Amino acid sequence: MSEKTAAILAIGDELLSGRTRDANLHFLAGWLTERAVNLREARIVPDDFDAIAGALNALRAKYDYVFTSGGIGPTHDDITVDAIARALGVDVIVHPEAKRMIVDWYKARGEDVTDARLRMARTPDGAELIKNAASGAPGVRIGNIFVLAGVPRIFQTMLDAIEPEIEGGDRIFSKAVTVRNLPESTLAAQLLKIQTAENGVSIGSYPIDGDVKGVTIIVRSTDIGLIDRAIKSVCDEVASLGYEAVDGDHHG
Amino acid sequence: MSEKTAAILAIGDELLSGRTRDANLHFLAGWLTERAVNLREARIVPDDFDAIAGALNALRAKYDYVFTSGGIGPTHDDITVDAIARALGVDVIVHPEAKRMIVDWYKARGEDVTDARLRMARTPDGAELIKNAASGAPGVRIGNIFVLAGVPRIFQTMLDAIEPEIEGGDRIFSKAVTVRNLPESTLAAQLLKIQTAENGVSIGSYPIDGDVKGVTIIVRSTDIGLIDRAIKSVCDEVASLGYEAVDGDHHG
Numbered sequence: 060m061s062e063k064t065a066a067i068l069a070i071g072d073e074l075l076s077g078r079t080r081d082a083n084l085h086f087l088a089g090w091l092t093e094r095a096v097n098l099r100e101a102r103i104v105p106d107d108f109d110a111i112a113g114a115l116n117a118l119r120a121k122y123d124y125v126f127t128s129g130g131i132g133p134t135h136d137d138i139t140v141d142a143i144a145r146a147l148g149v150d151v152i153v154h155p156e157a158k159r160m161i162v163d164w165y166k167a168r169g170e171d172v173t174d175a176r177l178r179m180a181r182t183p184d185g186a187e188l189i190k191n192a193a194s195g196a197p198g199v200r201i202g203n204i205f206v207l208a209g210v211p212r213i214f215q216t217m218l219d220a221i222e223p224e225i226e227g228g229d230r231i232f233s234k235a236v237t238v239r240n241l242p243e244s245t246l247a248a249q250l251l252k253i254q255t256a257e258n259g260v261s262i263g264s265y266p267i268d269g270d271v272k273g274v275t276i277i278v279r280s281t282d283i284g285l286i287d288r289a290i291k292s293v294c295d296e297v298a299s300l301g302y303e304a305v306d307g308d309h310h311g
Numbered sequence: 312m313s314e315k316t317a318a319i320l321a322i323g324d325e326l327l328s329g330r331t332r333d334a335n336l337h338f339l340a341g342w343l344t345e346r347a348v349n350l351r352e353a354r355i356v357p358d359d360f361d362a363i364a365g366a367l368n369a370l371r372a373k374y375d376y377v378f379t380s381g382g383i384g385p386t387h388d389d390i391t392v393d394a395i396a397r398a399l400g401v402d403v404i405v406h407p408e409a410k411r412m413i414v415d416w417y418k419a420r421g422e423d424v425t426d427a428r429l430r431m432a433r434t435p436d437g438a439e440l441i442k443n444a445a446s447g448a449p450g451v452r453i454g455n456i457f458v459l460a461g462v463p464r465i466f467q468t469m470l471d472a473i474e475p476e477i478e479g480g481d482r483i484f485s486k487a488v489t490v491r492n493l494p495e496s497t498l499a500a501q502l503l504k505i506q507t508a509e510n511g512v513s514i515g516s517y518p519i520d521g522d523v524k525g526v527t528i529i530v531r532s533t534d535i536g537l538i539d540r541a542i543k544s545v546c547d548e549v550a551s552l553g554y555e556a557v558d559g560d561h562h563g
Contacts, residue, residue: 072515075350076485077341078529079517079562084355089329098327100362103336103353106515110352133496134516135503175499210520233328244385247427251387263324263358264386265331268462277330310331 063228065091066100066118070111070129070139071209074103082211083128090218095227096124106130111142119204124225129209131198133175140199143206144183154182157197164195190220200224233279234286235308237267238297243274249296250276257292259285267309275309315480317343318352318370322363322381322391323461326355334463335380342470347479348376358382363394371398371456376477381461383450385427392451395458396435406434409449416447442472452476485531486538487560489519490549495526501548502528509544511537519561527561 067087073079084101091098099122104110111130118125130139144151158180165172179196182188189198189205193216199206200221207217238246243266254262260280267273278289297304319339325331336353343350351374356362363382370377382391396403409432417424431448434440441450441457445468451458452473459469490498495518506514512532519525530541549556 077344080337085332092329101355134499135506136515175496244427247385254387263388
């Protein structure tokens with residue numbers, strides 16, 4: 060099968076201190092799944108040159124696409140562009156088109172074009188720009204790295220802008236069934252048997268913990284026929300235990 | 312200063328497919344901050360031997376503590392224990408005390424002790440157990456690695472159990488002020504000036520995006536006196552721009 064892979068590198072002290080709960084990773088995961096790109100790894104690092112550069116170099120060598128979020132604003136603690144340039148061994152330049160976009164954005168709003176705002180026109184040498192419909196200052200693409208803003212609304216508008224550049228692999232389909240009140244350990248041997256018999260599918264078992272107890276079984280494959288066969292086997296095993304499997308995913 | 316560092320490795324296909332939004336990372340971040348341990352990195356990897364083992368070996372060499380979450384249940388897709396044993400180059404054994412805990416737990420509830428349930432008594436050779444008050448099957452500590460469950464309620468009860476084993480470093484204090492309606496770019500030059508003058512503090516600037524616009528400034532240090540001085544400088548600069556800084560953190 061043809062596969063496209065990706066990683067996300069979320070950058071920011073606030074994500075690791077407990078102040079802010081990252082929202083971009085989860086959003087990107089769903090967005091990539093819809094586009095048949097397999098998100099294989101996520102990392103979160105602080106606003107630290109070596110941490111950013113080290114993670115970036117590991118990820119860009121390993122996956123088709125790397126998305127970064129955060130650290131591209133106007134303040135002194137926004138060091139993502141500099142860290143990425145260092146990781147790539149290239150200079151940081153003032154990108155003429157980025158500068159024009161920022162000047163136009165603030166002039167149109169009657170606001171001053173300060174040095175801090177122009178800081179957001181700096182990019183690694185050789186980068187292309189990613190349009191930011193939400194707040195003017197662009198994101199950056201260089202090679203297989205997409206450098207996006209950390210503010211979720213801006214992160215998402217930048218994803219809209221790069222969508223045509225993202226190529227998916229073979230589509231992976233999935234189906235889910237949920238069984239209320241069945242502990243996953245009761246079904247474990249049967250799931251192992253089905254997984255062993257069905258090479259072309261991946262079967263995941265997710266306990267539900269909350270007001271409702273039970274388990275959700277998700278079967279994934281590029282082949283819907285194989286999924287249907289495995290789901291039927293799961294439903295048969297569940298029925299033979301005296302429980303009922305219903306369609307759909309209960310997010311436990 | 313004396314510092315203790317940590318990383319978290321969250322394990323599970325469902326975290327990278329967009330199905331499940333990880334909750335343990337954010338919880339652990341706050342928990343460690345309260346205990347003066349510096350969470351320096353987070354990674355999320357799928358249920359894959361090489362991905363788990365590779366990430367674990369990178370993290371355990373670099374940080375004082377590594378916490379894993381997920382993949383220690385009774386089903387075939389729970390491979391964390393095996394992957395960690397492989398990373399450490401040790402065997403997987405059936406831990407006698409873990410077996411006893413699981414047998415007792417299910418017997419007390421009148422349930423069968425199946426092979427699947429006993430699968431949760433397997434640990435890397437040389438591991439100690441972490442008590443699980445919520446569902447019986449223990450977590451595992453081996454060296455500086457704490458292997459915890461992925462279900463948030465169980466993850467948290469296991470953190471309770473290991474709390475006495477976690478040693479913090481020097482306490483890092485923080486204070487925050489929020490300025491409504493002030494774009495962070497307007498304050499950027501002043502923040503840079505204060506950060507440059509104040510070596511012993513770390514100043515973070517976080518734009519607020521939502522119904523309320525503005526910026527939150529957070530100053531962190533081991534020295535409260537230095538924090539107060541930097542916060543006063545920030546408030547003075549904000550006032551000279553004609554805005555008002557109020558105490559507290561607006562989570563933007």
